[in-house]
Amino acid sequence: MKTIGIADTTFARFDMGFAAINELERTGTGFRIERYTVPGVKDLPVACKKLIEERGCDIVMALGMPGPKDKDKMCAHEASTGLIRAQLMTNKHIIEVFVHSDEAEDDSELAFLADSRTREHAVNAYDLLFRPDNLRRNAGTGQRQGFADEGPIKRR
């Protein structure tokens, strides 16, 4: 039995944690979920590290929706840097799923994007843990999460 951590925020405007858990349960079995909700994205790095070191998670999804201002983009950058550091300190993957409000035209599209990107990354997390050959088969094929895939390119 593996443990998958789900770290999310009260700042986000969409329940990405629900989307992640729902998709993971549709994707396969053999794991249990540990969920940890924090105020904002800058609280995610230590939450993810605690999920790994104190609650035994084998992999974690870090879910957040940074705001639109320059200050918010800097917060997202600081959070991302911390998430990578947390991974290097634990040798475990933390799949970052950040949805930026300026990626969508309106709230409805933003909610769609938050939902679909979270779900596609939930499958990535499952694959990293249980079936890495799925990722191997798609190496260099231009996969995208939330938007349409870009696909592979070739030399002339």
Next chain:
Amino acid sequence: MKTIGIADTTFARFDMGFAAINELERTGTGFRIERYTVPGVKDLPVACKKLIEERGCDIVMALGMPGPKDKDKMCAHEASTGLIRAQLMTNKHIIEVFVHSDEAEDDSELAFLADSRTREHAVNAYDLLFRPDNLRRNAGTGQRQGFADEGPIKRR
């Protein structure tokens, strides 16, 4: 009995430390306070780490008011990066409460924002320590600290 650290600065123009302690005491019991005042936000990371490792704090609030210039924004970025690093080194939460002077129209609004954001984050700190289910219930609901909440969004 838990210990909550309050790290603040002489640079800030509002007594955010008082606001934090006052709000924590209105919110609940079961903790004692350790306060540590430093000159500016770049001194906060090590102050918070010392609060955790030398004064036994279970969680810390890092309170600051970065100035308006580009140089000040860079200081805030460096401080934030250090606060995340300090959390990863200790596996304890440090709730950053930074109020930027260009977030308000005048000094009075800035003081209001410093006061209210500190108080709302004091409740977040209390929740992380004593009642994480409060945060869990608000996951993905667009909570904000100091300004009005943005609320949740839905897919069409």
Next chain:
Amino acid sequence: MKTIGIADTTFARFDMGFAAINELERTGTGFRIERYTVPGVKDLPVACKKLIEERGCDIVMALGMPGPKDKDKMCAHEASTGLIRAQLMTNKHIIEVFVHSDEAEDDSELAFLADSRTREHAVNAYDLLFRPDNLRRNAGTGQRQGFADEGPIKRR
């Protein structure tokens, strides 16, 4: 027998992993390959560290194609910072091969660039491991990977 790690992504639009392995095998012998595919460039740092610490790699190539937006450039910066950190934690080289989509005029040139830069860096990785004198002989000679070399300059 040495072990060379190849970390690549499903986000990339060209199979840089194949190019790296193919070129390494044309360059010499005395090594085996460990390949690890992750979703995107921000997943590369921990993948490389795991290749070194869990699968015994002596050197790793980190292959990725960051997207064209500002957000993508920030992801690449965060990934690069993590790759350097991973090297300092393990005392092993991780050769970063990133191809940015705005480095080429069209998809075909981009594929050419991804292929040729990966292959030239595969030789660099081989040299670091097996024949460092090759690098020493080219010190300060303006070598480039993927584009034409710039060559050395002289004082008048």
Next chain:
Amino acid sequence: MKTIGIADTTFARFDMGFAAINELERTGTGFRIERYTVPGVKDLPVACKKLIEERGCDIVMALGMPGPKDKDKMCAHEASTGLIRAQLMTNKHIIEVFVHSDEAEDDSELAFLADSRTREHAVNAYDLLFRPDNLRRNAGTGQRQGFADEGPIKRR
């Protein structure tokens, strides 16, 4: 007997180290000084760490005058990040005193600023070591070093 480290640079155009030592000696007793001069601000982080770990300093002042170009500002950012990291690795304060050449109108004002900011921070360093209540009393009062204090603000 405490030890206060003074790390400064040959790049700076004002003898900030002298100003720091002179002001510390005017402020109180109970300490000895260890001085360490390096070429530029990027050499300060390890110099400060060596002052703490190899020469027994209880606190360090890191004194520098970054140049005016974008490249210089990036150097200052890298140095600041390293100074915070050094503090987190040692659990000791390093008081950064950086004076940027574009903060003053001419060389004379720049020298004045370097002198006065260093001296005010020397008192901060002394207070952190010997009388933290002085800082505690000034929490949230808008203290500045080198320029006039901004003072506290109030909610209407």
Next chain:
Amino acid sequence: MKTIGIADTTFARFDMGFAAINELERTGTGFRIERYTVPGVKDLPVACKKLIEERGCDIVMALGMPGPKDKDKMCAHEASTGLIRAQLMTNKHIIEVFVHSDEAEDDSELAFLADSRTREHAVNAYDLLFRPDNLRRNAGTGQRQGFADEGPIKRR
């Protein structure tokens, strides 16, 4: 007998490694040289750390010539951050000598700058190791490497 490490790149267009070694040998005795050539500046941090930890260097010079594009400046920033981190992990100085192509008008001036800056920093490295009083005497005097010194300034 001390050991001085020289880490340089094949990317650089001038043989900065030769300039460093030549100047060190003109400056004094009592040391031996360890040279390590890597492809680019982002490979320098781990090379320097390996020089210190695996080849016993007491100090290292990290020599590089970042390119002119924004992407190149970001590489230089990532490398510098890593060089500072490597110093903090080893408590040894790494003297960074980076020459940016946009610092000079043409190739000839660039070569002159690479040569002279490397040589002046070679003396700094020697002084840090063998005669720190030379640096101490020049504290706050506006020393520059490669261009003319700026000299000290005074309060009116």
